[in-house]
Amino acid sequence: MQRYRRIFYLVLFLGLVLALFEWSGLRRNLSADYLHDALEANLYSGLALYIALFCLGNLLHIPGWIFLAGAVFSLGKVWGGVATYAAAVLSCCLTYFFIRAIGGDALRVIHNRWVVKILHRLDTHPVSSISTLRVLCQTMPTVNYVLALSGVRFSDYLLGTLIGLPLPIALYCLFFDYLARILHWH
Template identity: 45%
Template structure:
């Protein structure tokens, strides 16, 4: 097989991965050109939550979902919600928004890339998928405990071929504990900064 033929075969085999990468790159470039990055600061998010109680929630969820696709860390949204609404309300809001954002990223990536990661036939990949397939809900919950809403994790799981129902169940099961811990942490930081100022 010639080098050109091998390259074409590789492109065909990994075309869906390239399509996901291209989509995420174009989305990031488009948002940067439109100046959307200014909406992804903790202060901008906090202001929207305070100024628009009802619409602020919808804007928050939308920004969280878009931010997840743009690889913006979820803790930024959590910190803004805790400072704006307190740990209890901010935590509940973040839990709902995080679950929605993770689900949206999964569905968008799955739609574009299918189960493209299953194309890898190496022993390590087969071992990882065997672990994931044996109990996908618990595997996702465990990953959430370690990595919370990490955008790259959502992309990888979207391409993994696991069923959406298992993904969502694992996400809902695994997010409460880390969100609660982060809420307490950000609340303490806000109190320290507030008393210091």
């Protein structure tokens, strides 16, 4: 019963964060243009805002490509990619700690054969499983939640994240840079 209570607290926490996000007005203003303007106005405060919003957005299921596009449009494909990689890793780590602190390893109570099989794979090959998930799903919040609730060690989570994120981020950077050039946005 304790584990189900933890999931309830997790849902309650996320609902409160979402309500605050909505109430603050950030949701209405959050876009690639908003991030571009913040980064253009002042690089250092813009980067701090960018990282903070990326972390909050990841917690609230806002697609990471919005943040990546804003960074590439403002900073170019190389520095936009570097900023996104740093923000993505930090965001995944913060999400892991928040979700784990509230929900623990709650997925371990589910005794569905598919869940057990997935958790076994994650237990036996954590870094390769996580890095593969990062290549395929990048910073998808649902993946972060599941990994945090799975009981995987943080060191494996971090290493898999560090290994798996560069390739998709680089590909997205090339795509958004190409898009910016053909639309004459830089």
